[in-house]
Amino acid sequence: MYFHAQRYINEIAADEPDPAAANALQEGLGGQFGEMRTMMQYLFQSINFRGAAAKPYRDLIQGIGTEEISHVELIGTTISRLLDGSPRYTGKLTDPLDTPGAGGATPLKIALDESNIHHYLVGAQGALPVDAVGNPWSGSYVYNSGNLPLDLLYNLMLESTGRLQKCRIYEMTDNKTARSTVAYLIVRDQAHENAYAKALESLGVDWNKLLPIPKTNAEQFPEVKELLDLGLQSKQYSFDLEGKSEAGRIFQGMSPSKDGTDLDATEQAPEGVPSTISPERLEEFSPGLDADLMELIQATAEMELADVEAMFGPVAKK
Template identity: 30%
Template sequence: MYHHVKKLMYTVNIGDPDPRFGRMLLEQFGGANGELAAAMQYSIQGINCDDPGLKDLLMDIGTEELSHLEVIGTLTRMHLKPTKKDRDAADVDPLVAIAGGGGVNLYNSAGNAWTADYLKITGELDVDLRSNIAAEARAKIVYERLIDFCDDPGSKDALQFLMTREITHMKAFMLALDSLGKPPLSVGLIPPTPGLVDQYFNDSTGEGEHGAVDMTGPWNDEKAFERVDNPAFEPQLMKVDGPNGATASKGQKRPAAAK
């Protein structure tokens, strides 16, 4: 169950409202990397989770994200409030002014409606935790950019709080992923095709007009991979077989669905 306490997780105070900045803040209210998306993603993952400990983690953080939604929503509303009655302010975002009466709604900074397509939910704990780590990293960067565009000390303080919690959640999700004890490249049950999995396809070759050249690093050198240059021109070097260019796995299979 949920219970609302009439107090923000972080008290928000601003100086002069800035409707243009308020429109930017909508990105973290109804955007792809915003607080509602995070709250829904983690909470739904938690509902689906059979592991009691990780279920508790997901519900804890999912619930905290709802509190963050309230903080960012309150901050955004403070900056957008002049659009309700001031014509010049309303011109900054007519959608907010006319359809929303100067308040927040489930839109991003470009006026696009929130969608469940933002959510990454697979039902595989390790995959979902990796998605959550990436989601927190993206949100951290968005908050950082908002801080860079902000001149109001009170707004910056609130954004700093929200940005910091993204790192806290990243740490928790990373520790949860480690607790599963799975190798980093062990995803699902069906193993990858031997040989093929260890080939790196150098598909972008030659020299570009602006100095782009072929590069090597730990991500594609011979310590990690067998490098295949120009596989489009030498497909025989790719370790695949079968009519569709894929080798059928003889490894562990998922249980058949119940009939």
């Protein structure tokens, strides 16, 4: 089972909208080496895992796959923030429909100047399950051979390639919103490189000076350095509520990155930061809840709350 804490795994910095950066980030979300790929690959590998004696390896893959769900949420939300709002739109729910376009300032004209018009035409200024050129995410990206050393090698390659691409995306934009998320993912990709490298070490592989991949001198990126100083590249979370994960039997000892840190798998999950819901995008006619729908939603919520209170007692109200 999976449980959702309504917190983002990392804080998304505030900055101006940047649709071009949003489109670059689509590669890190829905591309061949993006977060949707890592999430699905690791979860399918853990679901299909066989061999009770190798449970620590299953737990390691499953824990990373669970974290990747939060990475999909983080990068998707970041894309949405970068697309948020047409600068010329000032409409309100009470305005006549044509008011926002008065004076020739059409609300979504900005979309015609951007590289991925689907962000506006299809996605209501939000993330899509596609890569940076609009190709849909494909389940054929997922690699699950059933052979443990081969899957671990593939996973290490996937993390390394994803980290390489995110380093390039970081260099493509100086937008604080984009960089805050990309920097976090660069560091966590290194942690996952370390995890799979350590697992392969336990199977007899000697990495010597190969890791991390790529050799980016990532501490030159200030947002990355801040996270490295916290040792985030050497932590792995279990996301295990019952304390049954055995991933710590693998994720321990000196880091394969040879950065002088020791691996730490003692934490269940990062603290995270509060999640928020963005305001409606009226120019997208989305979600477009009118008064009758709002009344219906409120009535439904009150009925559900009454059912909960009948079963569990009064719910505390803030």
